[in-house]
Amino acid sequence: MPAIRVLEEGQRYKLDGSDDALFYSVPRFVHHLDAGFRARLTQLYRERIPPCAQVLDLMSSWVSHLPDDIHYDRVVGHGLNEEELTANPRLDRHWVQNLNRDQTLPLDDDSTDCTLIVAGWQYLQQPEAVAAELLRITRPKGQVIVAFSNRMFFTKAPQIWTDGDDRDHLSYVAEVLMAQGWPKPEIVAESTRGGGVMGLFGGNGDPFFAVVATKPLG
Numbered sequence: 001m002p003a004i005r006v007l008e009e010g011q012r013y014k015l016d017g018s019d020d021a022l023f024y025s026v027p028r029f030v031h032h033l034d035a036g037f038r039a040r041l042t043q044l045y046r047e048r049i050p051p052c053a054q055v056l057d058l059m060s061s062w063v064s065h066l067p068d069d070i071h072y073d074r075v076v077g078h079g080l081n082e083e084e085l086t087a088n089p090r091l092d093r094h095w096v097q098n099l100n101r102d103q104t105l106p107l108d109d110d111s112t113d114c115t116l117i118v119a120g121w122q123y124l125q126q127p128e129a130v131a132a133e134l135l136r137i138t139r140p141k142g143q144v145i146v147a148f149s150n151r152m153f154f155t156k157a158p159q160i161w162t163d164g165d166d167r168d169h170l171s172y173v174a175e176v177l178m179a180q181g182w183p184k185p186e187i188v189a190e191s192t193r194g195g196g197v198m199g200l201f202g203g204n205g206d207p208f209f210a211v212v213a214t215k216p217l218g
């Protein structure tokens with residue numbers, strides 16, 4: 001079934017329209033988010049994901065931010081850079097796929113307990129089709145957790161993201177999910193403590209935002 005359209009065509013436009021695979025062809029073994037953000041994300045995962053879960057880390061890299069001391073039943077990774085995914089110690093397996101070219105996920109219906117998308121949604125040009133696929137592969141009572149901050153590769157983000165502020169981003173992600181049949185998601189919006197001396201004096205780090213949706217039973 002085709003996904004319910006939310007975006008106008010112009011809102012999918014990005015400054016760098018070249019193949020995303022080119023942009024991600026060189027591995028980036030860096031952290032895209034600061035330590036405070038990452039710690040809050042790991043805490044959220046600890047609270048929300050049971051150890052028996054089958055986890056999908058969509059739009060992943062060399063790190064998944066899952067708690068080190070919890071062994072999940074299976075963690076599957078997806079991204080655009082083979083070297084980064086191979087280096088990710090949390091992944092049991094992974095695959096590479098450009099979601100702006102093909103949104104069909106190679107996973108069975110009702111096969112996943114929790115999908116994570118960290119600092120990735122902002123690059124999706126066809127988010128409706130991805131959200132519909134996530135609903136298909138998620139088990140009843142399973143979740144999708146979309147986390148992001150206020151950073152982006154500007155030229156690679158579509159206009160719907162570059163034109164919006166943090167509040168717009170939260171409502172946009174929720175709107176796309178709900179349009180595809182996800183119930184109204186929970187929104188998490190928090191500040192984090194900055195690192196180093198600035199943090200000691202109360203300076204903030206990367207703001208933490210998450211949209212958490214749970215697939216209904218039946």
Ligand SMILES: C[S@@+](CC[C@H](N)C(=O)[O-])C[C@H]1O[C@@H](n2cnc3c(N)ncnc32)[C@H](O)[C@@H]1O
Binds near residue numbers: 058097
């Ligand atoms: C800022 S990085 C975040 C990576 C990782 N989730 C993390 O927390 O470090 C953005 C990621 O989005 C993924 N990505 C960007 N554009 C994509 C596309 N068109 N198709 C599939 N994945 C894409 C890439 O895997 C890239 O590593």
